[in-house]
Amino acid sequence: MTAESAQRLDARLPHRQGAEVTFRHVPTSHDWSAGWRGARLAAAWLLGWTAAVHAQSSSLPYVWSTLAGSASGGSAAWVDATGAAARFANPAGIAIDSVGVLFVADSANNSVRRVLASGAVATVAGATTAGFEDGSGAAVRFSGPLGLAVDSGGNLYVADTANHVVRKITPAGLVSTIAGRAGTGGFADGPVGVSRLKSPRGVAIDAAGNLYVADTGNQLIRKRDADGQLYTFAGQLETTGSVDGVASSARFSAPWGLAIDPAGNLVVADSGNATVRRVTPGGTVTTIAGLAGSAGSADGPGAAARFVQPAGVAVDAAGNIFVADAGNHTLRGITSAGVVTTIGGVAGTRGAADGPDGAALFAGPAGVAVDPAGVLYVADRDNNTIRAGRVPRAPTISVQPVGVTVSAGVGATFSVVASSLVNVTYQWSLNGAAISGATAASYAIGSANARDAGGYTVAITNLAGTTNSAVATLTVNAPPAIATATAATAFGTASNAVLSVAAVGSGNFTYQWQRDGQAVAGATGATLATDVAGNYTVVVSNSFGSVTSAPVRIEYPNRLVNLSTRGTVGNGAGALVAGLVVQAPAGATKSLLVRGIGPGLRSFGVDGAVARTSLSIVDAGGATLASNDQGWLNNPNLPQLDAATRAVGAFALQPSSGDSAVLVTLPGGVYTVSVGAVGGATGTGLVEIYEVGADSSRLVNLSTRGVVSATAALTVGVVVGGTASTKLLVRAIGPGLAQFGVAGALARPQLTVFSGATQIATNAGWTVPGNGSNPTTLAGAASAAGAFPLAAGSDDAALLLTNLAPGSYTAVATGAGGATGAALIEVYQVP
Numbered sequence: 001m002t003a004e005s006a007q008r009l010d011a012r013l014p015h016r017q018g019a020e021v022t023f024r025h026v027p028t029s030h031d032w033s034a035g036w037r038g039a040r041l042a043a044a045w046l047l048g049w050t051a052a053v054h055a056q057s058s059s060l061p062y063v064w065s066t067l068a069g070s071a072s073g074g075s076a077a078w079v080d081a082t083g084a085a086a087r088f089a090n091p092a093g094i095a096i097d098s099v100g101v102l103f104v105a106d107s108a109n110n111s112v113r114r115v116l117a118s119g120a121v122a123t124v125a126g127a128t129t130a131g132f133e134d135g136s137g138a139a140v141r142f143s144g145p146l147g148l149a150v151d152s153g154g155n156l157y158v159a160d161t162a163n164h165v166v167r168k169i170t171p172a173g174l175v176s177t178i179a180g181r182a183g184t185g186g187f188a189d190g191p192v193g194v195s196r197l198k199s200p201r202g203v204a205i206d207a208a209g210n211l212y213v214a215d216t217g218n219q220l221i222r223k224r225d226a227d228g229q230l231y232t233f234a235g236q237l238e239t240t241g242s243v244d245g246v247a248s249s250a251r252f253s254a255p256w257g258l259a260i261d262p263a264g265n266l267v268v269a270d271s272g273n274a275t276v277r278r279v280t281p282g283g284t285v286t287t288i289a290g291l292a293g294s295a296g297s298a299d300g301p302g303a304a305a306r307f308v309q310p311a312g313v314a315v316d317a318a319g320n321i322f323v324a325d326a327g328n329h330t331l332r333g334i335t336s337a338g339v340v341t342t343i344g345g346v347a348g349t350r351g352a353a354d355g356p357d358g359a360a361l362f363a364g365p366a367g368v369a370v371d372p373a374g375v376l377y378v379a380d381r382d383n384n385t386i387r388a389g390r391v392p393r394a395p396t397i398s399v400q401p402v403g404v405t406v407s408a409g410v411g412a413t414f415s416v417v418a419s420s421l422v423n424v425t426y427q428w429s430l431n432g433a434a435i436s437g438a439t440a441a442s443y444a445i446g447s448a449n450a451r452d453a454g455g456y457t458v459a460i461t462n463l464a465g466t467t468n469s470a471v472a473t474l475t476v477n478a479p480p481a482i483a484t485a486t487a488a489t490a491f492g493t494a495s496n497a498v499l500s501v502a503a504v505g506s507g508n509f510t511y512q513w514q515r516d517g518q519a520v521a522g523a524t525g526a527t528l529a530t531d532v533a534g535n536y537t538v539v540v541s542n543s544f545g546s547v548t549s550a551p552v553r554i555e556y557p558n559r560l561v562n563l564s565t566r567g568t569v570g571n572g573a574g575a576l577v578a579g580l581v582v583q584a585p586a587g588a589t590k591s592l593l594v595r596g597i598g599p600g601l602r603s604f605g606v607d608g609a610v611a612r613t614s615l616s617i618v619d620a621g622g623a624t625l626a627s628n629d630q631g632w633l634n635n636p637n638l639p640q641l642d643a644a645t646r647a648v649g650a651f652a653l654q655p656s657s658g659d660s661a662v663l664v665t666l667p668g669g670v671y672t673v674s675v676g677a678v679g680g681a682t683g684t685g686l687v688e689i690y691e692v693g694a695d696s697s698r699l700v701n702l703s704t705r706g707v708v709s710a711t712a713a714l715t716v717g718v719v720v721g722g723t724a725s726t727k728l729l730v731r732a733i734g735p736g737l738a739q740f741g742v743a744g745a746l747a748r749p750q751l752t753v754f755s756g757a758t759q760i761a762t763n764a765g766w767t768v769p770g771n772g773s774n775p776t777t778l779a780g781a782a783s784a785a786g787a788f789p790l791a792a793g794s795d796d797a798a799l800l801l802t803n804l805a806p807g808s809y810t811a812v813a814t815g816a817g818g819a820t821g822a823a824l825i826e827v828y829q830v831p
Contacts (some may be wrong), residue, residue, distance in 0.1 A: 012590045045533060053363040054133040058731065060464055062331075062343050062376065062389040063421040065361035068119045070384035071352030071363075078128045079121075086121035088113070089128075091379040091386060093148035093159065093257075101157055102369065102377055104274075104386060105145040112158060112169065115377075115386050124156070125175050127571075132182040140175045142167070146319070146366070147202040147214065147257070157211060157748040159200040166203060166224070168214055179213065179222075179230045184203035187218050187237055195230035197222065202312075204258035204266060206281075211538065212266050214255040216249030217260035221255060221268065221279060234279050242273040242292030243285075250285035252277070257312040257367070262319050269310040276310060276323060276334060289340050292534070297328045297347030300385040305340035307332070312367035312379065322376060331357075331365060331378060331389065332369050344378070344389055347479070352383045356422070362387070394465030395420040400455060403507075406448050408478035414456050415442035416469050424462045430454050431504075435678045448474065450481035450505035450547075480505030485538070488553045489776045495527040497554050499536055507542040514539065516696065518587065530554065532585045535697035558722035558806060560647070560699040560829055561691040565716045567706030569598065569685030575676040577705040578687045580785075584668035584697030591693055595632070596675035597686035598655050612658030612685035613675050620670040629678055632661040648690040668697065684712070687710045691721070701785070703826040708746050714813040716825040725803045726829060729781045732765075732797040733824040736790050746821035751797035754810045764816050766790055774800075785828035800830070 069075070077087035077729045079125045089108030096102050101116045105125065109372035111126030123138070131141030145167075147159030156169040157178075165180035179195050186196035198217030207209050211224040212233065218548035219240050234250045241251030253272030261267055266279040267288070275290035289305045295307025315321050321334040322343075329351075331344035344357045349359025365387075367379035375614065376389035418424060418441070428438035431454040447450050453476040458469045480503040491497035503509055503526075505564025510585050513523035515534040528536070535551045569576045582590045594617060598610035615628035628635065632653055635641050641663045645652065653659045658678070675687045691699060706714040720726055732752055734746035752762040767775045778798045782789060790796045795814075 022565055035329045045666070055271050059253075060391050061352075061356040061358065062360075063356050063392050064344050064387055065354045065421075067377070067386045067388045068115050069380075071380070071385050076108065078106070078111065078123075080113075080122060080123055083119035084797075086115075086119070086756075088121075088386070090366075090381050090384065090386045091428070091565065092146040092311070092366040092381055093379055094369045095148040095156070096371045096377065096381040097150040097154055098152055098372075100371045102147055102371075102386070104379055105148045105158060105367070106383075107144050107146055107161075109141045110144065112142070112148070112156065125169055125173065125361065130162065132160075132165075134167070134175050134177055136173045136175060136272055137709070140207050148216070148367070149203040149205045149211075150256070151205045151209065152207070154196050155332065157203045157205060157595055159203045159213065161199050161201055161216075163218075164197045164199060166197070166211070175264050178228065179211070179224050185217060186361035187215075187220075189231040191228050191230070192798065197230075198709045202258040202269070203257045204260050206260045206264055206266075212258050212260075213269065214680065216256060216271075219252050219254070219277070221252065221258075223268070234283050234285050240272065242270070242275065242287070244277075244287055245285055247283040250279075250283075256310070257324070258452070259313045259315045259321070261315040261321070267313050267315055267321055268314045271309050271311060271326075274307045274310065274327075276313065276321065280301040280639065281530070289334050291460065294800045295327070297330065297342070297794050299323075299332075299342055301340070302338045305332075305334075306383075310776065311365070312369075314368045314370045314376075317372070318371045322368045322370055324368040324378060326364045326366055326381070327397075328361045328456065329364060331362065331368065331376065344387075350382070352380070352385070353769060354387075360389075376420070376781055385738055386530075390421055392421040392462060392464040394530045395424050395460040395462055395467045396470055397460065397467060400470045401458060403471075403473035403475070404478065405475040408449055408476055409447050411444065411446050412448050412452070413442055413444040414458070414472050414474075414475055414776040416458050416460065417787050418460045418467070420460075420462045422464075423461045424460050427461070429459070430799055431455075445474070446693045448476045448478075450476055450478045452476055452485070453478075453504055475506040475758060477544055478505065480509055480540045480542050480547050482540065482547055482549050485549045486552055488555075491531065491554065492558065498527060498529050498530050499538075499552060501526040501538050501540065501549055502526070503540040503547070505542055505544075507544070510541045512539045512541075513537070515585075516588070532588075532696050533694070533698070534585075534588070549585070551803060554696075554724060555694055556698055557724035558720055558726035558829075559691070559694070560718060560827065561721035562719035563689045563699075563702035563704070564686060564718075565704035565706065565714070565717065565825070566601075566684065566686045567704070567714050568682060568709070568712055569596075569613065569675055570682040571676050571680060573656050574682065574707065575674045576685050576687050578673040578689060579701070579703040579705075580673065580699055581670050581701035582666050582668050582671065582697055583700045588696045589665045589667050590695070590697040591644075591663070591701070593641070593648055593661065593663055593688075593690040594626075594651065594694050595650065595653075595659065595686075595688040595690075596628075597653075597659050597688065598683065599657045600651070600659045601684060601686060603654075610685045611675045611681050612678040613660045613676050613685055615660035616674050617662065617664055617676070618672045625666070626662040626664045628660040628662050631657065635662065637663055644690075644692050648692060650690060663692070687704060687779075694721070699706075699829075700789075701826065701828050703824060705742075705822065705824045707821070708749070708813055708815050708820050708823045709820045710815070712827055714823050716811045716813075717808060718811070718827050719808050720804060720806050722806050727781075727804050728801045728804055728809075729785050729826075729828040729830050730799045730801060730811050731782075731787070731790075731809070731824075731826045731828075733790075734796055734821060735794045736788075736796045737822060737824060742822055744821050746815050746823040747819045748816040749797045749823050750814045750816045751799060751825075752812045752814075753799060754812070760809075761799045762799060763799050764799045765795050767793055780831050782828075786831045787826065787828055 049221040079087035093105035132139035143162035166187040180197035188196035202214035257269035312324035352688035363382035371442035595612035596615035601609040732749035
């Protein structure tokens with residue numbers, strides 16, 4: 001046996017559950033030989049089935065049911081039939097052969113009966129008339145038989161109590177007397193005819209063929225060896241008591257049921273002493289449980305337990321003992337450690353009720369047996385029934401739910417048929433998710449749609465566990481439906497946004513993602529990773545149609561939304577120049593408001609503002625894309641320009657002022673904005689670049705070139721929008737301009753960055769150690785942002801600003817030591 005089997009009873013006597021099988025052929029008493037052979041073959045099938053059931057290790061209660069007979073008033077009779085139609089009269093001894101066939105000593109009917117797992121009852125030998133007659137079938141006579149045993153060859157042994165003999169029934173149905181002398185009670189050792197017994201109640205046979213007899217009237221345990229000799233094994237003739245010891249030194253009081261344990265020991269229900277005893281093959285007697293002379297019903301270990309007139313005993317393959325505690329009207333279990341537990345009935349309460357052990361009731365149970373599958377069988381004597389006790393297992397499913405295909409709007413029903421010893425609950429699920437309220441054996445869908453399609457299962461649960469059904473697929477001939485989809489999200493410059501959709505419905509799905517209403521090439525899966533902002537939807541299709549998800553807006557968590565530079569505005573090379581880089585996916589554009597401010601600065605108290613500005617925007621090829629030199633009011637799209645000014649929060653320009661402005665829409669690329677003075681006059685000016693609306697494109701670089709003098713710095717303001725911090729590379733280029741042919745470049749720029757009035761970083765010489773001036777880090781950031789490299793050791797200035805919160809920042813370039821010249825301030829958003 002496995003360790004699990006050996007521990008079954010220790011964990012409140014759990015057992016495997018047997019099957020119930022209906023056999024077509026139920027032999028009568030005159031068809032005994034053929035019937036027995038048929039029953040053994042059928043039972044062999046039963047054993048093979050139940051042996052495959054794993055032993056249970058739980059504290060589950062036994063559930064008791066009536067296998068055969070009826071406990072209704074006046075039911076004592078002799079009827080061979082099936083189930084409740086069969087009749088017994090005070091059944092007592094009970095035994096199971098090696099392949100699971102059940103036999104009963106039907107005491108008041110003076111017969112031996114057989115009960116199949118189906119509940120079908122047939123008479124093996126004897127009739128209702130008491131007497132003594134060897135032979136076969138109905139010609140045989142017994143007188144109040146109480147005990148039964150069966151050997152490995154299928155021979156039955158009967159304690160024919162009132163005849164004071166032990167009888168043997170062969171598999172062919174032949175009955176003979178093997179110990180004692182009929183009608184002559186007494187004591188004598190020796191062979192049959194010579195030996196004498198007195199009211200024997202119990203018999204047991206070991207693996208070697210030794211037969212043990214509870215010689216109740218003589219207060220002895222007798223043993224008949226393989227040679228047919230009967231002798232005294234333990235106890236003292238007609239001496240009542242309770243003494244543990246060896247052989248004749250031991251004492252018993254009305255010993256009744258006997259059983260052999262796996263070690264070859266004899267287990268004795270010592271009825272008069274209210275104890276359960278053990279006798280070793282050497283004849284040593286010990287008490288397992290109970291206390292002699294102290295009757296009761298207490299559970300517990302060893303001598304703490306109490307019994308009242310224990311009658312039948314049985315032992316399973318793990319050594320667990322089962323006791324028919326007749327006086328208590330209960331069934332008890334004893335673990336291999338000697339701990340006693342009540343497993344059926346209520347102590348002191350006679351009755352006839354099936355159910356779990358706390359609800360089941362018995363009346364004077366006299367015999368108990370356990371089959372190879374761990375099912376207990378009880379001869380419930382005073383109820384004239386044969387009862388079966390099983391530990392429930394998880395429900396079994398006999399009819400699985402079946403998949404169906406329906407059109408949209410048509411109903412569908414799933415159902416399951418399950419069996420269980422105890423009540424069950426149901427929970428239906430769709431694709432693994434429990435369906436609220438779906439807790440019956442069937443689940444009906446009134447009008448199916450795409451969301452109802454999928455795999456349906458039901459979990460059936462009882463106190464022993466849960467059994468899950470097979471998957472039944474519902475196919476709904478309808479377009480798919482969106483179950484879940486990614487909500488609005490944002491993503492960083494160095495990572496992708498991942499969009500996903502889950503659709504429900506029948507058949508295979510295809511997917512096509514769209515951005516701003518246009519199909520995204522290659523985006524044909526249930527997920528999409530993208531680094532492009534925009535409005536995204538996905539079209540999910542099956543063979544019945546398609547559905548489009550709700551749009552989800554993807555935005556950058558941070559971006560450059562505004563650049564403004566104040567400096568000296570002149571003509572030609574003296575113009576105030578700004579550069580910008582637009583990053584946009586194919587087909588996308590960026591809307592910008594660009595302004596050249598001169599007169600408008602006067603309202604802010606700026607002296608020497610240029611009187612009138614001109615503005616032009618040139619692409620990387622030198623083509624002018626937009627210009628304004630006649631004042632912002634002469635724009636052909638003035639209403640849109642005015643609306644954009646308000647949308648971005650730019651200050652309003654005065655009517656008829658000499659300020660310039662344009663509203664442009666640019667594809668991805670590099671652009672230059674030039675602000676010059678009209679009419680030759682120079683002065684202070686301001687160039688502004690505003691992002692108009694967050695879309696799938698963005699500004700990744702803003703730069704301004706101007707002149708730094710002893711009295712005028714080059715000042716750049718930049719606004720970082722969004723909700724997350726960002727990383728900026730800010731550079732003030734002087735010497736580095738020489739490679740681009742710029743004359744008069746500032747020899748050594750000093751770069752300082754402010755947040756409001758607070759200085760956050762400064763640098764003069766990008767290779768000089770200082771705040772943000774690690775040369776390796778700066779070079780790596782420039783490469784990542786696409787900025788041109790600075791010469792090693794040059795006096796250009798650079799700062800890498802990390803974890804910048806959204807807000808406004810100012811970069812100021814001055815000449816170190818009062819130097820003057822042309823300078824370039826660059827702001828890059830670093831991935």
